[in-house]
Amino acid sequence: GQQVMQIPQYQHVQEGEDFTTYCNSSTTLSNIQWYKQRPGGHPVFLIQLVKSGEVKKQKRLTFQFGEAKKNSSLHITATQTTDVGTYFCAGISGGYQKVTFGTGTKLQVIP
């Protein structure tokens, strides 16, 4: 079955430092989505990437979809304490009609 892995599992950064999480799929993806889950909360949809090599930005967040559509990354510039949470990528591939969530990267920002 489809497997989606993320690295790192945990990341602690000083406020103001940059942060990147990487997502790798065992299969070629048609779409990839990113979600943020605050501590004690539920996943919240951030963005969807569809095209090979696509790059999208949301303020300090930059999302990339790999050329082979098997990997993706999320980069946060100048982290803030409000960025704390777990970031999940979630991929759709082949005949699957629902997203498969990655293992997540838990971000802690030290003020």
Add this chain to the structure above:
Amino acid sequence: DTGVSQDPRHKITKRGQNVTFRCDPISEHNRLYWYRQTLGQGPEFLTYFQNEAQLEKSRLLSDRFSAERPKGSFSTLEIQRTEQGDSAMYLCASSRWTGGTYYGYTFGSGTRLTVV
């Protein structure tokens, strides 16, 4: 539109009891999904509906789990003869589906199940 609602927020039950959870999706969304999440893990797919039709059920799901969406609106997830391993957060999500175009999911706040 108040988003996706789940009820109850918390459920504590004794091993062997049956439990039922309810999910009310966003009314304009025709797809509804159930996921399960344990501490430190990503959400794990259980099943999903398009309107009232259940289109896929995870192979990891035992026969003790059943879900319905009788009129294509709210959905229920029932777990029979609960086991301690069923303790988890049960998340419901809904999304639009327009034939080949995927949209992001809107999740509810979840039902936290504790089996004692």
